[in-house]
Amino acid sequence: MSLNSKPDSDQIKSLSDARTVPKKIAVSIPRSPRSTWFSTLASLGGSIAVHSVSMSTPPPTQFNPLAGLAAVIFPGAGHLVLGRPRRAFFAAVGVMGLFLFGLFLGGIDAIDSKQDKVWFYGQTLVGAPTFVIDAIHQTQFKAYDTTTNTPRTGFPGEHRVSDGSRHVWEQLTEEQIQQGMGPPNIPGLGRLNEIAMLSIVLAGMLNLIIFLDALMPSPERSGKGKMKPVSEEESETGAES
């Protein structure tokens, strides 16, 4: 049985019966004719291979690059391509829940490819949403510091203005601050900012697991750890055959 081909129902039955095969061999070898002896050896080799597979994590049923590509674009989309909509929904809820929770805590400043570079590497594992938010953050919320000539987040008492070619930070007067003017966003500080960034990194690491599962999907398992290539619909509904 090739690992890349989908097993049929007979092959699966032999997987579950693999433990009983060695007993049969011990009894049948001395009395078997040569042709049977060869087939017994072949089945022994097969049973050892199958047994080692059944003892470990089930192997991927089929390498699916399209599902992998979809999973990179948006969390859960890979499982949608695989025809597992319920799993896709919950995967998206898990990853995007952590992602949005991080944004809710730390604001848009929780994703910053320039000032929090190391955190950003982990956050990129979420996929497209991270790059979109970072692009918005860099272009719509940051401006140049006129003294250091580098883009940064605004401080309290500053506002973002265009000098013709780029956006720069300009100091506000006391009266303007009283009117409610200020930078376009309030950055997170201290422990809360770390928790926000951590939440988005966790979303990225979770998405990596989901991406790998979409790229190399495992067969569904029935209750007692036997591999069971049930149809996707059965696995979604939890139906037993």
Added chain:
Amino acid sequence: MILSSTLAYTPFIDAIAIHDFWYLLIIPMSIFLAIGYKSVRCSNMKNFPRSVAVFTIQILGGLLLLAIAFTIVINVLLPLLAPLPG
């Protein structure tokens, strides 16, 4: 915070000021993590809600045990091993 009082808070743009309750934030994080992880690792989707609940409790329980262990190390063991002068 001064900024919170002068500027309008915009969700998902501004940071939220809940510094006093930071330790409670682990609960929603654990729930989302459990939902995402069990969406691909749960063998049978019929058991999904139960798996998520068990995994969430395992995460929170593990963190609670770690917190207790570190509290004992820092407040009891370290002062015994290296007493502060004075």
